[in-house]
Amino acid sequence: MNQYGDFGKETEELMTICERNDRIPPELFKEFGVKRGLRDVDGTGVLAGISNISRIDAFKTEDGKKVPCDGQLWYRGYNVIDLIHGFEGKRFGFEEVAYLLLFGELPDAAKLGAFKSMLEECRQLPTNFTRDVIMKAPSKDIMNSLTRSVLTLASYDETIADQELHTQLEQCIKLISVFPMLAVYGYHAYNHYICDDSLYIHRPQEGLSAAENLLLMLRPDKAYTELEARVLDIALVLHMEHGGGNNSTFTTRVVTSSGSDTYSVMAAALSSLKGPKHGGANIKVVEMMDDMRNHVKDWGDRDEVKNYLEQLVDKQAFDRKGLIYGMGHAVYSLSDPRARVFKSFVERLAVAKGREKDFALYSMVENLAPEVIAEKRHIYKGVSANVDFYSGFVYSMLDIPLELYTPIFAIARIVGWSAHRMEELVNMDKIIRPAYRSIMPEKAYVPLEER
Numbered sequence: 001m002n003q004y005g006d007f008g009k010e011t012e013e014l015m016t017i018c019e020r021n022d023r024i025p026p027e028l029f030k031e032f033g034v035k036r037g038l039r040d041v042d043g044t045g046v047l048a049g050i051s052n053i054s055r056i057d058a059f060k061t062e063d064g065k066k067v068p069c070d071g072q073l074w075y076r077g078y079n080v081i082d083l084i085h086g087f088e089g090k091r092f093g094f095e096e097v098a099y100l101l102l103f104g105e106l107p108d109a110a111k112l113g114a115f116k117s118m119l120e121e122c123r124q125l126p127t128n129f130t131r132d133v134i135m136k137a138p139s140k141d142i143m144n145s146l147t148r149s150v151l152t153l154a155s156y157d158e159t160i161a162d163q164e165l166h167t168q169l170e171q172c173i174k175l176i177s178v179f180p181m182l183a184v185y186g187y188h189a190y191n192h193y194i195c196d197d198s199l200y201i202h203r204p205q206e207g208l209s210a211a212e213n214l215l216l217m218l219r220p221d222k223a224y225t226e227l228e229a230r231v232l233d234i235a236l237v238l239h240m241e242h243g244g245g246n247n248s249t250f251t252t253r254v255v256t257s258s259g260s261d262t263y264s265v266m267a268a269a270l271s272s273l274k275g276p277k278h279g280g281a282n283i284k285v286v287e288m289m290d291d292m293r294n295h296v297k298d299w300g301d302r303d304e305v306k307n308y309l310e311q312l313v314d315k316q317a318f319d320r321k322g323l324i325y326g327m328g329h330a331v332y333s334l335s336d337p338r339a340r341v342f343k344s345f346v347e348r349l350a351v352a353k354g355r356e357k358d359f360a361l362y363s364m365v366e367n368l369a370p371e372v373i374a375e376k377r378h379i380y381k382g383v384s385a386n387v388d389f390y391s392g393f394v395y396s397m398l399d400i401p402l403e404l405y406t407p408i409f410a411i412a413r414i415v416g417w418s419a420h421r422m423e424e425l426v427n428m429d430k431i432i433r434p435a436y437r438s439i440m441p442e443k444a445y446v447p448l449e450e451r
């Protein structure tokens with residue numbers, strides 16, 4: 001857009017007017033009982049619905065009192081850690097857990113086989129879609145490319161206006177199946193047209209899981225190790241679902257409730273997920289850690305690292321947003337179970353890849369950040385490392401490019417979005433529409449020449 005004009009000073013001036021008229025006195029939120037971010041003061045979300053898809057535990061009751069505890073995540077009644085132990089070392093889990101989340105029960109061997117075949121059959125794009133859509137206007141922002149591809153796919157679907165539930169489900173399954181292609185090919189377009197690297201488009205192979213195909217399509221020589229594919233598969237399972245209230249899933253439910261189509265719903269969910277306070281945090285964590293390595297002379301010096309973290313929270317370092325990325329969560333208190341699983345991989349991978357020094361720095365940040373945030377902010381439930389803290393480090397050790405970190409989150413989370421879209425469609429027929437209290441004063445119109 002830059003070539004179309006650079007207004008600089010003019011927009012700065014317009015922004016001052018905008019800010020003057022948009023600013024709402026903070027005390028009014030309290031006065032009108034408005035829950036900022038739809039959250040109670042203690043961080044608990046305002047109850048907006050009922051769901052049977054997953055559950056997040058962050059507190060337990062002890063002597064009749066609610067106390068913070070290590071986090072647990074349940075998919076359709078099963079603890080996510082038990083699910084991972086169930087398939088680990090035996091088969092890839094993505095397809096099995098996707099079936100569970102979408103249909104509400106674990107598949108037997110025959111049902112799993114049939115579902116895998118269905119995904120395989122759907123794993124194709126319309127003729128010349130890669131050339132005509134994905135390769136056009138390549139961008140470093142692969143989430144943007146992914147969103148554009150999803151919206152364009154709608155034009156190729158003649159069932160778009162069909163309101164039947166099975167059609168919506170079919171569209172969801174098709175999108176789940178092609179997301180890895182859309183993301184990886186989007187990356188190749190960027191890598192070729194913007195980074196001037198070689199272009200190669202590998203087709204997915206039959207009989208391979210989502211994780212294996214992702215690595216095969218990504219690598220020039222299609223090669224990957226068993227360990228890499230298994231770690232990526234578990235990462236996908238861990239990212240699949242997180243309740244109805246997370247920003248992108250709530251977006252899914254809001255847009256679904258207006259009667260919009262599957263493609264538009266998923267495009268909206270993608271747009272939410274890419275935000276740096278949500279799924280986009282995994283890219284930010286890696287960039288923040290790079291910045292830290294450049295500014296902290298001695299990575300082993302606790303005081304120096306703490307000082308950098310304080311600068312982050314004081315908006316003096318990195319992107320000056322006041323955040324330590326990868327830390328904190330809207331629901332979890334003492335720990336995020338997914339971060340605990342990621343940490344166990346990181347430890348093993350870091351040793352194998354000779355990146356122990358990086359791992360030690362990540363561990364130090366994980367220990368110090370809650371202390372620093374607690375010193376400078378109001379903490380009610382504790383702050384701990386979230387799923388995004390170690391995931392990027394894991395992906396970097398799998399040689400996955402930074403640009404694909406959030407798209408990988410989306411490749412997994414579209415399963416949760418689909419389950420929530422179907423739950424909303426099956427149960428609700430009411431548009432989601434909360435209220436905003438207006439504080440706008442009425443004014444008499446002033447003619448242009450009198451202003």
Ligand SMILES: CC(=O)SCCNC(=O)CCNC(=O)[C@H](O)C(C)(C)COP(=O)(O)OP(=O)(O)OC[C@H]1O[C@@H](n2cnc3c(N)ncnc32)[C@H](O)[C@@H]1OP(=O)(O)O
Pocket residue numbers: 042043276277278279281313322323324325326327328329330331373376377378379380381382383386387388
């Ligand atoms: C997949 C995911 O979406 S996981 C989250 C990924 N996001 C990130 O890693 C970005 C960094 N983290 C954050 O921005 C926040 O922790 C969020 C958005 C995830 C949750 O925010 P909240 O629900 O407001 O968290 P919580 O209620 O525990 O916050 C309490 C206070 O600590 C602050 N805080 C929380 N996390 C952080 C952080 N990482 N860095 C600095 N301050 C923080 C909040 O701003 C708030 O301060 P305030 O009341 O003075 O404004």
Ligand SMILES: O=C([O-])CC(=O)C(=O)O
Pocket residue numbers: 241242243245246247329330331387
């Ligand atoms: O639940 C949330 O607010 C954020 C989220 O999606 C996750 O942690 O996976």
